[in-house]
Amino acid sequence: MPDQIAGMTAEEVELLRSLVGDGIRFMVVGMSAAILQKVPGVTQDIDLWFARGQSDELSVACRKAGATYYWRAVPPGIAGPGIDQIDVVWHCHGLGDFEEEYARSEEVEMAPGLFVRVLPLERILVSKRAAGRPKDKAVLPMLRDAIKALKDLRGRGED
Amino acid sequence: MLDMKVREDRWVRAAQVARRSGADVGLVEQVLFLQTLPPWERLARGIGRSRLGKVSRA
Numbered sequence: 001m002p003d004q005i006a007g008m009t010a011e012e013v014e015l016l017r018s019l020v021g022d023g024i025r026f027m028v029v030g031m032s033a034a035i036l037q038k039v040p041g042v043t044q045d046i047d048l049w050f051a052r053g054q055s056d057e058l059s060v061a062c063r064k065a066g067a068t069y070y071w072r073a074v075p076p077g078i079a080g081p082g083i084d085q086i087d088v089v090w091h092c093h094g095l096g097d098f099e100e101e102y103a104r105s106e107e108v109e110m111a112p113g114l115f116v117r118v119l120p121l122e123r124i125l126v127s128k129r130a131a132g133r134p135k136d137k138a139v140l141p142m143l144r145d146a147i148k149a150l151k152d153l154r155g156r157g158e159d
Numbered sequence: 160m161l162d163m164k165v166r167e168d169r170w171v172r173a174a175q176v177a178r179r180s181g182a183d184v185g186l187v188e189q190v191l192f193l194q195t196l197p198p199w200e201r202l203a204r205g206i207g208r209s210r211l212g213k214v215s216r217a
Contacts, residue, residue, distance in 0.1 A: 109199070
């Protein structure tokens with residue numbers, strides 16, 4: 001299956017494979033993480049929350065995928081040909097620090113054979129509630145109901 | 160016809176989950192549909208919908 005079908009460009013998938021392959025510690029957060037976990041939402045980008053203190057390793061992993069990690073900007077980011085949906089996140093409103101949240105993260109196969117950590121739905125709900133922008137508030141009922149439904153399905157062994 | 164049967168069964172199941180959980184039945188139906196897809200297909204639809212408008216749902 002071509003990587004483009006995954007909703008990402010081949011370059012973006014390659015970048016994620018490079019990050020995972022190099023052992024960079026990150027997790028997918030925000031609506032893309034919710035969508036990966038069966039929430040029927042929409043998003044325009046993929047937010048990646050990185051652990052601090054790995055800028056050098058992150059630069060190397062990005063270069064291997066033909067991308068650049070630019071760290072002298074506020075906020076820092078990742079750019080390169082074919083990479084326009086990846087956003088770098090260093091903090092999530094209402095949540096604990098990276099280590100605390102990473103310990104609760106779950107594994108999802110984001111593209112065939114590409115396993116990444118994602119922020120659990122309950123924590124996405126907390127972060128959206130804390131962020132409080134109109135676009136965050138708009139998705140709260142959807143997140144709440146998806147959590148309820150999935151909890152019910154899990155309780156019955158159907159998820 | 161098979162497609163219709165699949166949808167019908169999903170709505171019946173969605174109604175049951177909605178009744179038990181208190182979640183909106185339409186939302187549950189969408190969750191049940193997404194449950195049948197691999198995660199990357201879910202993401203493709205989530206990104207595709209925001210960029211291209213509505214994507215048909217079998």
